Amino acid sequence: VIRPMMYIALTYDHRIVDGREAVSFLKLVKDLIEDPTRLILEV
Numbered sequence: 001v002i003r004p005m006m007y008i009a010l011t012y013d014h015r016i017v018d019g020r021e022a023v024s025f026l027k028l029v030k031d032l033i034e035d036p037t038r039l040i041l042e043v
Helices: 019-034 036-041
Strands: none
Touching: 019 036
């Protein structure tokens, strides 16, 4: 199945932000973009 794709990048200071936190944030953004009702309903 062919579907549209979107690339997201995040720039952060490794001295302040741990890579694990940055990945968790990007995963949350991805999940909210894929299911915007979660953002509206704050689930």
